[in-house]
Amino acid sequence: MSYVKVQQRPLFLPSRPLLPTTPPRDPGCASAGGGFGAALWSFGDGAPELTKVCALEGNEGVVRSILWHPEDEESLVSIEEGAVRFWSVGDCAARVTQSQPADDLQTLWSGAWSPAGDLLVTCGGNNLQLWDTRNPTKVKEIENAHRMPVRDIDFGRQNTHQVVSGGDDCKIRFWDIRKLVSNGDPEPLLELGGRHSHWVWQSRVNPFHDELVLSSSSDCQVVLWHVPSEGCDVRSSSPVRGCSSSREPPNYFAECYDEHDDSVYSTAWSASDPWLFASLSYDGRVTVNRVPNSTKY
Structure with missing residues (x-):
C-alpha cells in the first residue's frame, strides 16, 4: 500500500485547516479535520483520485494534528484535544498502541x-x-x-x-x-x-x-x-x-x-x-x- 500527498484544489474545512502530513520515505498522506476526526488516504496504482484507507477512530475531542514518525513509516501520533495517541499503521487499518491523556x-x-x-x-x-x-x-x-x-x-x-x-x-x-x-x-x-x-x-x-x-x-x-x-x-x-x-x-x-x-x-x-x-x-x-x-x- 502506498500513500501520497496530492491536493489539486484548495481545501476548505469548517475548523482549522492544516496541510496534510506524509510518511518519511513512502509517499503518503494523513489528514486531520478538527472535530471531523482524522484519516489515512492512498493513491492506488494509477488511480486518479485519493482513496480513503481508514479513519483514526476513538479520538479524545478535536484532532489537532497527525505526526508521522521520522523513521518508521508505519508509526504515527495524533495530537488530540485531550490526549496523545500512538498508532501502528497497516495496509488497511490503524490501531492505537498507546494513549496518554x-x-x-x-x-x-x-x-x-x-x-x-x-x-x-x-x-x-x-x-x-x-x-x-x-x-x-x-x-x-x-x-x-x-x-x-x-x-x-x-x-x-x-x-x-x-x-x-x-x-x-x-x-x-x-x-x-x-x-x-x-x-x-x-x-x-x-x-x-x-x-x-x-x-x-x-x-x-x-x-x-x-x-x-x-x-x-x-x-x-x-x-x-x-x-x-x-x-x-x-x-x-x-x-x-x-x-x-x-x-x-x-x-x-x-x-x-x-x-x-x-x-x-x-x-x-x-x-x-x-x-x-x-x-x-x-x-x-x-x-x-x-x-x-x-x-x-
Whole structure:
C-alpha cells in the first residue's frame, strides 16, 4: 500500500485547516479535520483520485494534528484535544498502541517528533510537554514557555537540539532541547517578535537550513525569519539574556508575505526544494512562495 500527498484544489474545512502530513520515505498522506476526526488516504496504482484507507477512530475531542514518525513509516501520533495517541499503521487499518491523556484543564494544540524519533514535544496551555516515545510517558512539563497559550512547536533537522515554538503572545521562541530535558527552569535561547499582531499558529524550521524559520498567524501574514549562527547564537547553550547589551539587537526579520485574506493556520517547507514553501489559510487558499535571493546567499 502506498500513500501520497496530492491536493489539486484548495481545501476548505469548517475548523482549522492544516496541510496534510506524509510518511518519511513512502509517499503518503494523513489528514486531520478538527472535530471531523482524522484519516489515512492512498493513491492506488494509477488511480486518479485519493482513496480513503481508514479513519483514526476513538479520538479524545478535536484532532489537532497527525505526526508521522521520522523513521518508521508505519508509526504515527495524533495530537488530540485531550490526549496523545500512538498508532501502528497497516495496509488497511490503524490501531492505537498507546494513549496518554492530557492533564486536567489542559488542551493540547500541536507537537513535533525529534529527528531520531525518541522524543515527542507537545504544547498545551502555556506549557511544553516532553514525552519519551520509547515507553510513551510524559517526562517533563515546561511551565509558562510563553506568556499566553503555545500553538505550535517544531524541531530543527540539522541542529537536532533546537526547537522553535510559537504562541498567542505573537512571539517565536528558540529552545535548547537538552536544557528542556534537564532539571531546572530553562530559559529560551532567543525570542522573535514585533512582526505579528495576532496569534502565531505555526512555526516551521527549514529542513535543510535551520537558520530559516517560517511563522504564520491569524493576522493573515506569513513571516520568514533568518537567524544566522553568529551574534546571539541559538546553536550555543547560552540563553539570549547572556548577549552583550552594548550592541544593537540583531534584526532577524527577512520577509513578510501577505497574499492571504484570512487567518494563516498552516505552513510547510518543501521536502525536496530548500527554498520553496507553502501556506494555507482558513478560507482554503494555498499559496506557494520562494525564499528571496537576498536571504539565500
